[in-house]
Amino acid sequence: MFSRFIFIVAAILCIAGIGRAQSEAQPCSSDEHYRKLLAKYPQLAGYEKAFEEQLGKRMAERTTAAADTTIYDVPIVIHVIHDYGDENLSDTVLYDAAQYWTVVYMKENADTADVIPTFVPYVGKPGMRLHLATKDPNGNPTKGIVRFQSYLTAAADDEAKFNQWPPNKYVNIWFIGTFGAEDVGVAAYAYFPSSAVFEPYYDGIICLSSYVSVSDVSVAKTVPHEMGHVMNLYHPWGNTNNPGVACGGTDHVDDTPPTKGHNPSGCTPAALYDTACATGYMVTYMDSHGVLDSIVNYPDTANSQNIMDYTYCSKMFTKGQAARMRTALTSATAGRNNLYTTANLAATGALAPMPDLPPVADFIMNRGTGPTSDARAYFLTFNNSSSFVFRNASWNDTVSGVSWSFSNGATTPTSTSMSTVTNQFSVPGWVTVSLTATSNAGSNTIVNTQAVYVADTTTVGGMGYTQNFSNASDISNWPMMNFYNNQFKWQFYTGAGIGDNSCIRYRSYDSSDRITGNAVGDHDDFYTPAFNLSTSTDNLYLNFFTTAAYTNHNIAGGTTTVDDSMEVDVSINGGGTWYRIGGYGSTRLDNNGNYGTEFVPNSATTWVPRAINIPSSFRNAQTFFRFRYHPGNTGNDMYLDNLYFDGFPAGIKEAITASPNSFNIFPNPSSNGFSMVFKTGNTGAVSYSIKDITGKLVYQNTKVFTANSIQQESVSRSATQAAGMYFVTITVDGVNMTQKLVVY
Numbered sequence: 001m002f003s004r005f006i007f008i009v010a011a012i013l014c015i016a017g018i019g020r021a022q023s024e025a026q027p028c029s030s031d032e033h034y035r036k037l038l039a040k041y042p043q044l045a046g047y048e049k050a051f052e053e054q055l056g057k058r059m060a061e062r063t064t065a066a067a068d069t070t071i072y073d074v075p076i077v078i079h080v081i082h083d084y085g086d087e088n089l090s091d092t093v094l095y096d097a098a099q100y101w102t103v104v105y106m107k108e109n110a111d112t113a114d115v116i117p118t119f120v121p122y123v124g125k126p127g128m129r130l131h132l133a134t135k136d137p138n139g140n141p142t143k144g145i146v147r148f149q150s151y152l153t154a155a156a157d158d159e160a161k162f163n164q165w166p167p168n169k170y171v172n173i174w175f176i177g178t179f180g181a182e183d184v185g186v187a188a189y190a191y192f193p194s195s196a197v198f199e200p201y202y203d204g205i206i207c208l209s210s211y212v213s214v215s216d217v218s219v220a221k222t223v224p225h226e227m228g229h230v231m232n233l234y235h236p237w238g239n240t241n242n243p244g245v246a247c248g249g250t251d252h253v254d255d256t257p258p259t260k261g262h263n264p265s266g267c268t269p270a271a272l273y274d275t276a277c278a279t280g281y282m283v284t285y286m287d288s289h290g291v292l293d294s295i296v297n298y299p300d301t302a303n304s305q306n307i308m309d310y311t312y313c314s315k316m317f318t319k320g321q322a323a324r325m326r327t328a329l330t331s332a333t334a335g336r337n338n339l340y341t342t343a344n345l346a347a348t349g350a351l352a353p354m355p356d357l358p359p360v361a362d363f364i365m366n367r368g369t370g371p372t373s374d375a376r377a378y379f380l381t382f383n384n385s386s387s388f389v390f391r392n393a394s395w396n397d398t399v400s401g402v403s404w405s406f407s408n409g410a411t412t413p414t415s416t417s418m419s420t421v422t423n424q425f426s427v428p429g430w431v432t433v434s435l436t437a438t439s440n441a442g443s444n445t446i447v448n449t450q451a452v453y454v455a456d457t458t459t460v461g462g463m464g465y466t467q468n469f470s471n472a473s474d475i476s477n478w479p480m481m482n483f484y485n486n487q488f489k490w491q492f493y494t495g496a497g498i499g500d501n502s503c504i505r506y507r508s509y510d511s512s513d514r515i516t517g518n519a520v521g522d523h524d525d526f527y528t529p530a531f532n533l534s535t536s537t538d539n540l541y542l543n544f545f546t547t548a549a550y551t552n553h554n555i556a557g558g559t560t561t562v563d564d565s566m567e568v569d570v571s572i573n574g575g576g577t578w579y580r581i582g583g584y585g586s587t588r589l590d591n592n593g594n595y596g597t598e599f600v601p602n603s604a605t606t607w608v609p610r611a612i613n614i615p616s617s618f619r620n621a622q623t624f625f626r627f628r629y630h631p632g633n634t635g636n637d638m639y640l641d642n643l644y645f646d647g648f649p650a651g652i653k654e655a656i657t658a659s660p661n662s663f664n665i666f667p668n669p670s671s672n673g674f675s676m677v678f679k680t681g682n683t684g685a686v687s688y689s690i691k692d693i694t695g696k697l698v699y700q701n702t703k704v705f706t707a708n709s710i711q712q713e714s715v716s717r718s719a720t721q722a723a724g725m726y727f728v729t730i731t732v733d734g735v736n737m738t739q740k741l742v743v744y
Helices: 030-040 044-064 090-107 110-114 117-122 193-198 222-229 319-329 335-338 342-348 650-660
Strands: 074-082 130-132 146-149 171-176 188-190 203-208 282-286 292-297 363-365 380-382 388-392 399-408 420-423 427-439 442-455 489-494 502-507 524-525 542-548 565-571 579-585 608-614 622-629 637-646 663-666 674-679 687-694 697-704 708-714 724-732 735-743
Touching: 030 044, 030 188, 030 193, 044 193, 074 090, 074 319, 074 342, 074 420, 090 130, 090 222, 171 222, 188 222, 193 335, 282 388, 319 335, 335 502, 363 442, 380 388, 399 420, 489 524, 524 674, 542 579, 608 650, 650 663, 650 674, 663 735, 674 724, 687 708
Parallel strands: 074 130, 074 146, 074 171, 171 203, 380 442
Antiparallel strands: 188 203, 282 292, 363 388, 388 420, 399 427, 427 442, 489 502, 502 637, 524 622, 542 608, 542 637, 565 579, 565 622, 663 674, 674 708, 687 697, 687 724, 724 735
16 A cells, blocks of 8 residues: 655654643653753754654665565563562563563454454554563573662663663663652653664663553553654654644654544543544655655544554554564664574574573562661661561572571571561571572572671660771671662771771762662661660760762763762661651761762861750660661762760860860750850859840859869750840850850
């Protein structure tokens, strides 16, 4: 029927300046990512135009030749990016999905029988069989499914595309849990061949794990839709993400009539028989001499059952779309024409039987509970009333049996449970866990020597305790956890400090020239030993000093958003539950500004004091603290030193010692009273008064303290009932000292 696939109707392809015309999210954001790539690489527009001209010529040649009945075999690999949640799809679910995708691309899906009569003559067969690879890029046997644990599964974008296999040899498909802020509401997206030329390391499909079920007709064709983009199909209304807005776009395929698109409507008559854009739709074809060849009267009804539409009534590709996909597949653009070659099919093992491989042994901690957002419970005291729960997560085969072993005096030292093992431990320290998974094809063992940490209940100090982090051995019982085994982590550091050359560092600086992966969503913990704070009845502060910076050296556009943060949590039941008592973020944490290189403090003036008031409810005979760091996309290193407990906030006592004829007020501004820290004189008598901004005396008092000592005096809010500015004056041995106080 088709002599030429040349559009002479509708409008030209919009490839620049396209904004989001609708506030609601769209199922596919391939066009949005194309638009961003176009802004980054303006030359993409010219490349795209040339590619379209090439496709037009090749499709014209194909339509004048005998019908192409070639079946193309295409290797694929599935990457499961997960954090051991529901997004960690089972092998069986993925095998079934991959099989169904081939059914669709071979036009064997049963629901083509439901295509409305208008389009039955136009149902196309792409003629592609998608095969899970049986050889990885190194030639090792595989089942075509690989797994990678990452926090980015919860906020995924291109940087969650870990461990891409060569895209000219495999079509990479990533499944994730949730998209990030730029793709809220999106189900999936893919890269067009021309886009992949500019950023080949992102070439492939990324899709929500919840959109893989072949039994749910509303999502079953999500990956086939995205595979259409991989093979250069656009949405029927054109290369925008604005369905339902107006007629006028084009997908460069003649037998998909002009449409505004439907988002989403389901299989409703209004969608199935929509003629708003295609009434009187005909295409005139000319031969190579410019002489009229034919006029084809295509349907006046939108092809709303098209897999590339958004109706969620997807059932078919058209013959023109099938030809366009096959033309893109046989083009050298982005190396698509290497996928189906005999050499590549042999190298990827695409046509070989699925190998029978041993399982991959794996386990994970069950999620913890508590007021803070505990990802999982990795820290408890020995003989705690709470328990560690270990969950089997082995994969890659049907596991017939498992064997567990646990160190540290486990209540259950060995187990054959296929699901979970609940354990308590009687010996403090890091626990070694071994898990062997067995199937008919063999066995595999994983050994983790730092699976969880069992804390000692012996207290190391209380009021007056100081930890200078002088030696690594001093903090052997301060466990540091790098949950995702990456470069962002806590570590003992020599090369900076207060009073010596050592401290604790959180390494937030990204030293990679990254293509995939970033720090957003990561977190890491370090824990203190137990402290006995039960005897502290007055003010008590957890004090320490920090210094930090941020960077934008690897951020596109040079953003200066500062998104590192650190929280401090407390537990009085041996790690069973944690409560947040303090935190720092943005420039309040990264106090040294923007560094283009890795930040290392070189002066005592870069350090700032930190003080967290410990509520009396957490002053227990066995109190633990946890420092949790959240690295961000612009992070640099943060250093922590000189941790101690005192009745005064950090920095205040030090300042008074350095300058006796001064005093400090905190908090300032204040909303609920304030405290004064000062050094008494030879008599110990101290007078203090408060005047408002008009000079009116609102409060005064005199007390006698121990002579020549540093003291703290608290003043209630009742002394300054009205909000505003006040002047506080202290008199010591006849010397007056005055400071401003802001009350709100």
